[in-house]
Amino acid sequence: MKPEVIKKSLYDMVNVHITQDELKTKLLSFIDFQSEKGFPFGELLILHYKMFNGEETEEIYTVAAAVEMLILSFDILDDFEDDDFQDQPWSAKSNLALNATTALLFLSASVIRKTSFKNAGKAIAILQEYALRSIHGQHQDLLNRCRSEEDYVQMTMEKSGSLVALACLVGTALATDSAPSEVETYAGYIGLVGQINNDLADIEIWGEKNDLLNKKFSLPIIYLLNCNDAQLGFVRDYYENEVDKDVILTQQKLISEKFVQTGAVTYTEVMRKVYQNKAIAAVKQLQVDSLYKDLLLKYIH
Template sequence: MDERINESLDILIENEALIGHELRSMLKSFKEEKSVLGYSFGKLCYCHYEAFTECLDEDIYKVAAAIELLILSFDIIDDLQDKDSDYSWSTTPELSFNVALAMLVMASRIIRETSFEHKNTAVQILEDYALRSINGQQLDLLNICRDDQSYIQMIDQKSGSLTAMSCLIGEVLAKGEISHEVEEYGKYIGIIQQIKNDIQSLKTWGPKNDLLNKRYSLPIIYLLAQKNDVSNAVTNYYNNDKADFLDNNATENMLTNGGAIRYAITVKNVYKFKALNKLEDVAISELGKDYLKRLMK
């Protein structure tokens, strides 16, 4: 599946007549750089299309590729905003923004030019959920979601929208309508993946660590709510512009052994069980369900 989506991406990029050599070259390069991670969003679209159709249209690979273009554009913009990426696009941010913009336009146009009966509805879903994700990204950059509820609502928008979008586009292309169950577990998959990323961020005490960058995530929100010497030191670090001293060992120990990481894992598992419950009500193949369950781990 990754190979088929990658082939479609290569063809679509090569055949786009309205971009020049420089833009095309960068687009190819960025695509190759991210391809090693696989095309999970495109696969979400494909497996939901396959689940609800009786006759496979080969254009579904184009749609999966279009979704991956949109996701890559969001990844590039996110990395440029955060200024914490090792990818090549961070070395030329001004030029890279143009590549991301080209990907965004191409994504909707590719779907619109397919042979699917319900392609316009699919484009509408892509635009609606992309805007919802951008709103979540804005809230994340503002760093204002400092309690559990507002933080979950933010990642529901930022991350959950993109996974739900991928599932729903596949479903609507197959049968012309979408279901509440697919939308719900689609969102939950994005929430689960974001919480996993939040936990991973805290395992490396370096430039990408959310705590050192004074960012908020579920483990950090939990830690800050504790009333002890470590949480007080972290609170002071967050509240002051100057780089207050942090005891790295004590802080790492509190995150790991003081309940913060366990709390985040517990919340992740709550959404995993919610997603599994919704998945049981959807007539999708066992192979498809296995793939979805792997994303929920």
């Protein structure tokens, strides 16, 4: 999907629209850092634009870059809100980084508005609607109250699924006046599956960002906390602020073993498979060329 073209478009947007030199330098450094992870949201946008017979122009890469700009701003804000930005380029001088984030947010919609697409206004409306949905989900996540599977899935669909849906639906809107309902359905599941993958990866790594150490709730942790296992009483006590973090740190090996022994890992893997299958079923219902279906399925893993 030509990630190098998306990166060039990001550079062009900053160079053209940002005139303050220090701000421009900071934003370009953020883009360089983000580009190491790739641009999956921009790629999904372009894929959907082409899938619904949009004519390839340079402007579609500009819109893809604008959406990636929004995602970058959300990533930065998410790191600050989670106090998880120490290893990021925006960790130095947080006041300047937050101001740069504001620039990214406004520039994103402004760039799309200036394109020649017939449905540019509709695309901006989608961007704003689904970005706000994601913010709702993020706020729910920050409240850290999702202690059941149902609540956690709903929150994650809002927080992560809405951003994937945003990218897919903006690309679709620029190509056609009618988006199949399946697009929003599988997009939400793709976001959810991605977060479940993060949940599984997190419990294998003990460090400052570890969810359990930070008393956060993820699918495997929710399962673990609800297990009737006497040896896990101290973990439940930790979440109730009745024991210190040192107790958890001295029992890392036991906790890691319990994630496997209690079935927490298996449960989470099954949940991932359930939503992968739901996403695949929605993709298969699309009335589009099988080539595009195959490309979409690569994002469901």
